[in-house]
Amino acid sequence: MGSVTATAPVTARATAGPDSSPLDPLLPVNTDGDAYPDEDPDGPGGLIADDDDDNDGFLDITEIDCLTNSTDATDMPNDLDGDGICDALDPDMDGDGIANIAELGEPLGSDGWQCRY
Ligand SMILES: [Ca+2]
Ligand SMILES: [Ca+2]
Ligand SMILES: [Ca+2]
Ligand SMILES: [Ca+2]
Secondary structure (H helix, E strand, O other): OOOOOOOOOOOOOOOOOOOOOOOOOOOOOOOOOOOOOOOOOOOOOOOOOOOOOOOOOOOHHHHHHHHOOOOOOOOOOOOOOOOOOOOOOOOOOOOOOOOOHHOOOOOOOOOOOOOOO
C-alpha cells in the first residue's frame, strides 16, 4: 500500500453558480458572479442589486413576468415568433397575425388548457 503524496493543485476560481461566494456568509448571493449581488444588501447607495441575476440576457422582472427562473441561466423565456415578447405575454405567440385566443378557441386563463371532446 503506497501512500499518496501527490495532490492535485487546488485552484481557487470564482465561478458562476447559485452563489459565487458560498463560503462567505458576509457576501450577498450573486448568482452570475459579476459585480452586482442579486439583492441590494445595503439599501440606497453602496451596492446595487443586479437586474439580471443569472446574466442570461433577460431582466429579472422579465423572467418573473414570463414565468422563468431569474437565477437559472438555462431557464429563459420562450419567444416562438422572436418579436421580443415572450410566449407567456404574447397575445399572438406564433406571430401569424391571428391572436392566440382565436387560434386556441378560448382565452388562456379563462378555463385554462382543457381537453375538449
Ligand atoms: Ca450578479
Ligand atoms: Ca436573467
Ligand atoms: Ca433565467
Ligand atoms: Ca413573441
